Amino acid sequence: MKNKSYLILYALCAIILFLTACTPLKKPETETVPKIDTNILSAHDDKYKRGHNIPGKLYWAGSAEDKKIALTFDDGPEEHWTPKILAILEMQQVKATFFVIGEQVQRHPEMLREIFDEGHVVGNHTFHHVNLVKAETEQVKQELEKGASIIKDVIGKTPKLVRPPFGFHNENVDAVIYAKKDIIVLWSLDTEDWQGFDSRTVKDSVLSKMQNGFIVLQHNGVNTHLGGSVESLSDIIIELKKQGYAFVTIPELLEIEPYEK
Numbered sequence: 001m002k003n004k005s006y007l008i009l010y011a012l013c014a015i016i017l018f019l020t021a022c023t024p025l026k027k028p029e030t031e032t033v034p035k036i037d038t039n040i041l042s043a044h045d046d047k048y049k050r051g052h053n054i055p056g057k058l059y060w061a062g063s064a065e066d067k068k069i070a071l072t073f074d075d076g077p078e079e080h081w082t083p084k085i086l087a088i089l090e091m092q093q094v095k096a097t098f099f100v101i102g103e104q105v106q107r108h109p110e111m112l113r114e115i116f117d118e119g120h121v122v123g124n125h126t127f128h129h130v131n132l133v134k135a136e137t138e139q140v141k142q143e144l145e146k147g148a149s150i151i152k153d154v155i156g157k158t159p160k161l162v163r164p165p166f167g168f169h170n171e172n173v174d175a176v177i178y179a180k181k182d183i184i185v186l187w188s189l190d191t192e193d194w195q196g197f198d199s200r201t202v203k204d205s206v207l208s209k210m211q212n213g214f215i216v217l218q219h220n221g222v223n224t225h226l227g228g229s230v231e232s233l234s235d236i237i238i239e240l241k242k243q244g245y246a247f248v249t250i251p252e253l254l255e256i257e258p259y260e261k
């Protein structure tokens with residue numbers, strides 16, 4: 001009986017080995033351009049509702065009444081994407097809002113000056129792009145103050161608009177920001193441009209999701225995957241203008257002050 005059990009065991013092993021040998025090796029994933037997961041994007045839709053705005057303190061979107069939208073660019077300034085984006089905005093006569101990282105301003109003050117001089121609005125994206133939710137209160141304060149201070153050194157104005165890195169914030173972070181009378185600006189439409197989508201994908205995604213009052217999140221950071229996004233920018237602006245949208249800055253969209261007086 002015992003021998004028979006062994007025989008069955010050997011037979012099973014042989015079958016498993018045979019099947020394994022016959023199964024072709026799984027091909028490595030060759031897809032380099034990820035597809036937008038529309039389920040993930042729609043799952044986020046709820047929190048982008050204007051109903052979650054806290055007037056004067058926190059905004060996800062502008063009014064649904066007017067056909068106005070605001071482009072925002074995070075993580076700059078740097079020298080590769082920023083000049084390309086500025087040239088497109090200039091050509092299309094569009095003013096946007098740039099949420100800049102303090103240490104990037106330190107590296108490229110001339111780029112920030114150019115952004116400001118060309119009429120765009122500058123907001124604070126912390127000094128080191130830290131996850132503020134994981135930071136102690138003192139560090140949250142320092143990140144915001146150092147970020148604001150270096151922006152003031154370059155453009156002569158202290159920003160009041162804050163975009164927490166990754167959009168991560170909690171009651172503690174909010175309390176620090178509100179105590180300074182600064183304003184949190186999140187977004188309504190995430191292009192997820194950092195993922196390296198091709199221009200067509202970015203364009204289709206933005207055009208299909210756009211609504212009145214939307215704040216669009218894009219990037220101009222040190223990132224090699226923004227080619228498709230930057231390439232799509234002109235087409236997106238031209239098409240949305242055709243649809244009657246006006247491009248405005250965040251303070252115009254939300255009717256708030258961008259800088260300390």
Ligand SMILES: [Zn+2]
Pocket residue numbers: 074075125129165166
């Ligand atoms: Zn960022």
